[in-house]
Amino acid sequence: MKIEIKFEMVRHFAEGSVWIVHLAVTQRTRCRYSRPVQFARIEYRVFPAGSAEQNVIRLNVAIEPDSERSDFTDAWGNLYRKAEWPESLDGWTLSVDLFVQTLMDNPFAFAAAAADAPVPDRDFPWPPETAGYRRWEYDPWDNEPAVEAWAREISAPVRGAFKKIQALVDAIHRQFKFCKGMTDVKTPPAEILRLKVGVCQDFSTLLIAAARTFGLPARYVSGYIYEGPKSNRAGSAPSGHGWAEVYFPDIGWRGFDPLNGILACQTHVRVAQGRWYADAAPIVGRFIGAGVTQTTETEITVDKADASGRSIEP
Incomplete structure (x- = not known):
């Protein structure tokens, strides 16, 4: 989701002041089959973990109708739940009610010299938490020289690994157009680069691929975003x-939102x-039913809340 960045956010970061936000999130995802299926299974990753950047105060997750459910933790540390319906099913509904406190007061809170540090060489002793996120370990799109050439051209005028990534984020934000329906979850970074259109998922995928061409560990994050007061939101x-x-x-680790340029x-x-994206997709599933089609609709609200979790949006 694309948002407009307000001056107040920039001012808070520049002053280094603490800005704690309470957010109330609701999600309703409804799936309907064209006719009853004989078996269905979904996996849903809608369980945010607490961290130094966010405090999960309340989380309620429900799935209807009742199903056989099991909880797991995947290789990337995500808690996910598997629901199965072994009998006739015409659809399901997933509901999420989340109240969270976000705590990152300044994403630039590090020594200024660190932003000018060069990109480490391949033999750099990366910490264990970066395992699996480096180019030479796993990259399904490692034969896309166009992405590497673009990344090096865009970042050539600046020095330092952090500043090079900032340059890529700025280029995507300014030169690419937000457009739904032109891409899908399997669109490779080189095609996103060629089209210069897409959604948040596409632009993040391109940034990840570009960062890895420098040898930097990079990963995809799925979640929610607060767009500002309801009166200022898009229709x-x-x-x-x-x-x-x-x-x-x-x-x-530092998060970069290339769609919004921040x-x-x-x-x-x-x-x-x-x-x-595939590792962090909120919902994936399958069903058995010859000739059956499915329609899925998701409604999400993210509102600023008071300390009790009640929305304070006008």
Whole structure:
């Protein structure tokens, strides 16, 4: 979801002041089959973890109708739940009620010299938490020289790994157009680069691929975003959001939102992470039913709330 960045956010970061935000999130995802199916299974990653950047105060997740359910933790540390219906089913509804406190007061809170640090070489001793997120370990799109050439051209005028990633974020934000329906979850980064259109998922995928061409660990994050007061929001309903995180020595992980041209901050609620979107997809599933089609609709609201979790939006 694309948002307009307000001056107040920039001012808070510049002053280094603490800005804690309470957000109330509701999600309703409804799936309907064209006729009853004989078996259905879904996995849903809608369980945000607490961290130094966010405090999960309340989380209620419900699935209807009743199903056989099991909880798991995947290879990337995400809690997910599997629901199965072994008998006739005409649809299901997933409901999420989340109250979270976001705590990242300043994503630029690190030594200024760290932003000028060069990109480490391949033999750099990366910490264990970056395993699986580096190019030479896993990259399904590692034969896309156009992405590497673009990344190096855009970032050539600046020095330092952090500043190079900022340059890429700025280029995507300014040169690419938000447009639904032109891409899907399998669109490779080189095609996104060629089209220069897409959604948050596409732009984050391109940034991840570009960061890895420098040898930097990068990963995809799925979650929610606060768009500002209801009176300032676009007419379309808000949706889930996705962004990228890149790891820098002496800084750690930092989130970048290329759609909006900013670093991830108090407006962002992280839910899941992975190498690419597929690892952090909120809902995936399958069903058995010859000739059956499905329609899925998702409604999400993200409102600023008071300390009790009640929306304070006008």
